[in-house]
Structure formats: structure tokens, C-alpha cells
Amino acid sequence: MRTVKAINYDSFGGADVLRVGERDLGELRPKDVRIKVAYSALNRADLLQVAGKYPNQKAPLPLGLEAAGEIESVGENVQGLKVGDRVMALLNGGGYAEMQRKELRSQRLSCLAYQLLHWVGTTQEGAKVLIHGAGSGVGTSAIQLAKLNKNSIYATAGAESKLEKATELGAIKTLNYKENDFGEEWKAEKIDVILDCVGGDYWRKNMKVLGMDGIIVLYGLMGGVNVDGPLLAMILGKRAQIRGTTLMSRSEEYKTKLVSEFWNKNKSHFVDGSMSPVIDSIYDMTDVAEAHKYMATNKSNGKILLKMNL
Amino acid sequence: MRTVKAINYDSFGGADVLRVGERDLGELRPKDVRIKVAYSALNRADLLQVAGKYPNQKAPLPLGLEAAGEIESVGENVQGLKVGDRVMALLNGGGYAEMQRKELRSQRLSCLAYQLLHWVGTTQEGAKVLIHGAGSGVGTSAIQLAKLNKNSIYATAGAESKLEKATELGAIKTLNYKENDFGEEWKAEKIDVILDCVGGDYWRKNMKVLGMDGIIVLYGLMGGVNVDGPLLAMILGKRAQIRGTTLMSRSEEYKTKLVSEFWNKNKSHFVDGSMSPVIDSIYDMTDVAEAHKYMATNKSNGKILLKMNL
Numbered sequence: 001m002r003t004v005k006a007i008n009y010d011s012f013g014g015a016d017v018l019r020v021g022e023r024d025l026g027e028l029r030p031k032d033v034r035i036k037v038a039y040s041a042l043n044r045a046d047l048l049q050v051a052g053k054y055p056n057q058k059a060p061l062p063l064g065l066e067a068a069g070e071i072e073s074v075g076e077n078v079q080g081l082k083v084g085d086r087v088m089a090l091l092n093g094g095g096y097a098e099m100q101r102k103e104l105r106s107q108r109l110s111c112l113a114y115q116l117l118h119w120v121g122t123t124q125e126g127a128k129v130l131i132h133g134a135g136s137g138v139g140t141s142a143i144q145l146a147k148l149n150k151n152s153i154y155a156t157a158g159a160e161s162k163l164e165k166a167t168e169l170g171a172i173k174t175l176n177y178k179e180n181d182f183g184e185e186w187k188a189e190k191i192d193v194i195l196d197c198v199g200g201d202y203w204r205k206n207m208k209v210l211g212m213d214g215i216i217v218l219y220g221l222m223g224g225v226n227v228d229g230p231l232l233a234m235i236l237g238k239r240a241q242i243r244g245t246t247l248m249s250r251s252e253e254y255k256t257k258l259v260s261e262f263w264n265k266n267k268s269h270f271v272d273g274s275m276s277p278v279i280d281s282i283y284d285m286t287d288v289a290e291a292h293k294y295m296a297t298n299k300s301n302g303k304i305l306l307k308m309n310l
Numbered sequence: 311m312r313t314v315k316a317i318n319y320d321s322f323g324g325a326d327v328l329r330v331g332e333r334d335l336g337e338l339r340p341k342d343v344r345i346k347v348a349y350s351a352l353n354r355a356d357l358l359q360v361a362g363k364y365p366n367q368k369a370p371l372p373l374g375l376e377a378a379g380e381i382e383s384v385g386e387n388v389q390g391l392k393v394g395d396r397v398m399a400l401l402n403g404g405g406y407a408e409m410q411r412k413e414l415r416s417q418r419l420s421c422l423a424y425q426l427l428h429w430v431g432t433t434q435e436g437a438k439v440l441i442h443g444a445g446s447g448v449g450t451s452a453i454q455l456a457k458l459n460k461n462s463i464y465a466t467a468g469a470e471s472k473l474e475k476a477t478e479l480g481a482i483k484t485l486n487y488k489e490n491d492f493g494e495e496w497k498a499e500k501i502d503v504i505l506d507c508v509g510g511d512y513w514r515k516n517m518k519v520l521g522m523d524g525i526i527v528l529y530g531l532m533g534g535v536n537v538d539g540p541l542l543a544m545i546l547g548k549r550a551q552i553r554g555t556t557l558m559s560r561s562e563e564y565k566t567k568l569v570s571e572f573w574n575k576n577k578s579h580f581v582d583g584s585m586s587p588v589i590d591s592i593y594d595m596t597d598v599a600e601a602h603k604y605m606a607t608n609k610s611n612g613k614i615l616l617k618m619n620l
Contacts (some may be wrong), residue, residue: 016497027609055374055546055547055548056547141351158534190537199542199546200542203488203542218542218545219546220546221542221543221546224542225540225541225543225546226540226541226542227537227538227539227542228537228538229533229536229537230535230536231536231537231541232509232510232513232528232531232534232537232554233365233531233535234535235528235552235554236365236509236528236529236530236554236555236556237365237366237554238532238554239554239555239556240554241551241552241553241554242545242551242552243548243551244542244545244546244547244548244549244550244551245546246546246549249522249549275342
């Protein structure tokens, strides 16, 4: 048994239901490690969870899909990691806590962007890729990964500073969706893969800019859930595919394989600087409600971190 | 130059625009063979072509996506086939003719069902497969192929005779869509792959019966093109995929590879009887308009053939 500080919420609602409380980590099992969390990071899924809108969610869940810190203790069957190692972890939840128990099959790096681009999108080298929400944590990571994949990168966001960052990271064309219509501007571009966190508001424009055999990877619904028109005719006419995906709901086995592949292929890029996390801001864990409200404004450019008070 | 009898139409319309006319086959090129066509077969795409509703179609096209007959002449660079060989061919059009010039890269067997089930649907052995339009040519073929793939087969059609045939071919559950709602009846089944030629009318029911990571292969729109509701939320909630496909619009290279793979894997099944084409009826080529009208009634159970008057 081990009780640590954590961010809790007792009922679904807005950011104000969040509070610093406690969590019982339970016993350390043979394959677990405990991570002393230095930073956790916000994800759009966290906001949905707090609001009770995450797919198939029935009750409040431990928050926090990512954590970085040091190993504080290891179970008796753990190999290859020792107390004091610095690690990052991809979690099923619970990263918003001082200490996180983590079974040792998945570890190290958040790699949603890698999953979207390579596993779900199966993006070919050199293909044209359109990345919506280019200023988000996953957006900025996806641009870096797409550049390494020699893709021609199109990026949309709602602020000039985000578009400038996207260009700096490797986008060849950018567009401010508040001022221009990418469906019109890019309708002749024949995009191969679209990473879409918007959904409803964009379905018609996405179909317009997509080329033959194009793929839309749908991983968020910030622009609504509805379709109202001849989507199926457009899908058939372009032999298009829509592939829905979420990472949190995946099996531990899937995540382990994902993290492992991502890290093996990209470790060197973090050393040579061709990949590095884009950090927007850092909040103290006691200001978690403020951090959530800020994320909801869509003003962040890169990741929003929570400092966990070591 | 070679002029043969063929089914033509000068303007888009219903079956009555069809007439027996002539077609100039042009010169026999080095890699061509000429097939003396014994039978061609109707496809749903033919009706769409005549109506001018096939995706991306601008002008009348030669009709006929399949032909069976004998080789009448071979080009100088053709290897492996000789005059008199009995062949079946998968065509870009032109099968509704006495004679068909065919470049020799794709040949032999119609295999849309194989494409839907294996290439587009990537259907795992043993998975649950729902086949709509179970009485169609592609439906009956798909059931046979799914059975060889050890799938649990669910089938829908609009007549008892079609459902009986589906059961005989290997379906474990069948449903008459005119009398029952598969969305309700099968909502707990967690289907892995749906082969859907219906589209609009079925989108909500399809999403309901689909399991996690389920795939809808969309290859027709007999029930309309529109979506009117929260499709995207359903896609995300189930990590579902919609994969649109047509065969006619594919490259010659794609078709060649498809036919070749299909034939290599399934030749023995035509010999041992585990696959055999289900034939509904045979029309004389002069009755092509009647054949098209009959297909439009959706009463056929298996393929409708055109006898080409050898």
C-alpha cells in the first residue's frame, strides 16, 4: 500500500471539478516499477474524460496519459531498469500523480503521433500529409515525424504563431482555418493522408482535398461528431478510407509494441535534434484546473505540462 | 481492324438505351489476345455506367467487366496462351461483345469478392463477416471465399430463396432485411468485417453491429449516398474503419496482380467444388435491356449471364 498525491475528480464536469487529493497505488507487483513523476502532460483526452465524454467511459478515471520522472522502486521480476533511471511512460491513466505504479511492459515515450502517421495511417515515404491542429502536442510531433518520412506536409491551425512553428518544423504549406478554407485552397492538392482531430466540421473539406486512395485518420472530434451529406459517395468515388483510432483504449500489448518500435526507430533523432518535444507551458499540479481551461481555449502551441512537485 | 457485334448506348439512360451495334476492336497489338466471347456477365456497375452514375465517368463506356470464351488469336509477344484455350477475363469494359481484345496482363477470373474480403477488408481467418446482398454474384462468391477463410458468416438478402442459398454456401446466420432489422437482431454480435453494397440506408445499423476495430468495406451505394448523424463518434468509439473501393477504376497492374493471386490460391477449389459460380439466369445478347431491367429488380440470386451468340 502506498498513498500519494494525485489529481482526482468525483463527478463529471468542467475543469473546476478537478482537485488535488490522494490515490492508493496498491502493492508493488513483481513486474511493476514505481515512477516518481516529475512532469505529466495534458492531452485532449483528459478533458473528455473529465467531462465524461470519452468513448465507452462509465465512471471517473485516473487522469494522465504520460509521465516523465525517475524510477523509485522496482518489482522483483523487473529486468533492465533500476532505481534512479530517468524514464518516460505512456500510461492508461494515472500520470497526474506524484507517484505512478507502472507495469513494465510499456514504458518511455508518448507516441500517439507515430501511431497515427505510421501504424494507422500507413503513410508512405514521400506522400502528401495534411496535419490539422498543427499547434498541438501531437501535431508538432507529427510534423517532425512526417518530415523524417520525407512527406510533403500541409498544416492547419488557428493562430499565426502556430503556423510559423509548423513551417519551422517542416510544413511546406500552412493555412489559418479561421481565415481561409483549406477545402477550397487545397482542393487540387490530392492529399494522401490526413491526420484529423476535428471531425464534423471538416468532413466535407477533408474529402475535397483528398486524392484517390486517400486515408483520413480520425483521432478526435473537436469539431463535432455529425456528418450531414453524401459522404459515402465521396468515399466510393475516391476509394477513400476513414480510419478511427484512439490510443488510450488500446491493449497494454499494443502500446508496448508501439512504444518499443517508436523508440527503436527514433531514439537517434532526439539526440541529433531532428525531433524534440515542443513545450508550450508548465503549470504546477495545484493549478491543474487552470491548465485544463487553458487547453480548452485551443491557444497552446505544443505540449502543456504539469509539474508534480517533487 | 476488326468489327464485331457489341452492346452499345449513345446516351445515358435506363436499360432501353441499350442496343446491339458494332464495335471496332482495332489492330491486334503484340501483347493482346482476342477472345471469342461465349458469355459475359452483368455487374451492378454496368447499370450505373448506363445511367451515367459511375464515379468519375464522363462519357458512355464499353460495357462488360467479365467475359468467358475461347482465344481466337494471339499477338506476337504473347506467351503461355494459344488459339483455342478456354479463358475467363476481368476487363475494364467491352465484355458485352462477340469478340474482345484483351491485353494479356490481366486474364481469367472475376474476383471482386476476393478483393473485398482479402485485399481491402484484410479479413483474418476465423473472423466474423457480415455479407450484405448475399444473393448477388459477388455476394455468393464472397460467402464461398469466407467459408474457405473459416469465417463465421452472417448474410442479409431480400428473399428467402437467397437466404437458403446463403446457408447452403456456408452462412451461419441469415436475415431478410425486408422483414427484420439486422441492427437490432445482431447488435451483440461484434462483427469484424462487413462487405457493404448498400451504403446510406445501412450506415447506422452497420455501425451498431460492428465490433471494436471493425472494418466496413463499402463497394456500392444501392441504399443511397448520405449520412445524417453521429457517424464520426461511432467510428471513434469503435476505432472503426470505412474503406471505400471499386474494382473497375483500378490500374491494369492492380487487376493483374489480383487475378493472379486469386487464381493461384483458388484454382483447386474450383476443381474440388468448394467454389463454383452461382448462376441465376442466362439472357441472349439481344435481350440485354431485359437483363438489365431484371438486375434492377434485385430478384436475381447469383450471376446474370449474357450469351454472346457464338
